[in-house]
Amino acid sequence: KETVHQMFGTRVAVLAGDFMFAQSSWYLANLENIEVIKLISQVIKDFASGEIKQASSLFDCDVQLDEYLIKSYFKTASLIAASTKGAAVFSGADSSMTEKMYEYGKNLGLSFQVVDDILDFTQSQEQLGKPSGTDLAKGNLTAPVIFALETEPKLRDIIESEFSEIGSLDEAIELVKSCGGIERAQELAKEKADLAIQNLQCLPQSVYRVALEDMVRYNLQRIA
Numbered sequence: 179k180e181t182v183h184q185m186f187g188t189r190v191a192v193l194a195g196d197f198m199f200a201q202s203s204w205y206l207a208n209l210e211n212i213e214v215i216k217l218i219s220q221v222i223k224d225f226a227s228g229e230i231k232q233a234s235s236l237f238d239c240d241v242q243l244d245e246y247l248i249k250s251y252f253k254t255a256s257l258i259a260a261s262t263k264g265a266a267v268f269s270g271a272d273s274s275m276t277e278k279m280y281e282y283g284k285n286l287g288l289s290f291q292v293v294d295d296i297l298d299f300t301q302s303q304e305q306l307g308k309p310s311g312t313d314l315a316k317g318n319l320t321a322p323v324i325f326a327l328e329t330e331p332k333l334r335d336i337i338e339s340e341f342s343e344i345g346s347l348d349e350a351i352e353l354v355k356s357c358g359g360i361e362r363a364q365e366l367a368k369e370k371a372d373l374a375i376q377n378l379q380c381l382p383q384s385v386y387r388v389a390l391e392d393m394v395r396y397n398l399q400r401i402a
Contacts, residue, residue: 228252255287
């Protein structure tokens with residue numbers, strides 16, 4: 179599908195983004211709850227921080243898993259965490275429960291991002307809607323790559339060359355798959371999912387808690 183900037187040009191696309199940002203800020207102000215307003219405002223800041231972190235570490239084979247998780251928190255998990263905590267705040271929950279719900283959203287978001295990064299290697303272009311290995315091609319090293327780099331020196335050489343040779347990207351993708359990068363990333367996604375479900379123990383048993391647990395399990399089913 180064509181994007182806005184392809185259909186109408188970059189200038190219109192940027193203006194459309196500015197308008198949507200202004201509109202969301204207006205809705206945010208109308209919540210009339212200062213705690214939730216602060217939460218969502220922090221998310222906006224986190225989005226920018228995540229993009230900066232990603233841009234500053236492209237093709238960096240020394241990037242650590244903790245750094246990847248921080249970036250993933252900024253770009254994905256922060257929004258989900260703020261949303262789940264915000265819902266708890268509006269429900270009148272105490273501070274202990276709102277923090278547990280924040281942790282639930284954070285761990286769900288991290289698990290979701292890891293799963294997304296796995297799918298970038300395991301699904302076809304037709305399934306993804308974009309070529310496989312797109313993040314890797316851009317130098318964005320995700321969990322499967324970080325794990326594979328621990329055992330395959332050749333992968334580092336290929337990435338640091340920025341895929342200058344024909345076929346090197348395909349070779350790198352195969353190395354990630356053959357060196358256990360996918361399997362270890364799956365373990366990481368499950369670890370974060372398990373933590374998310376543990377966080378929900380603060381809630382009484384109900385159909386609503388089951389629905390939140392099912393959301394976590396559904397995410398993992400994408401790589402089952």
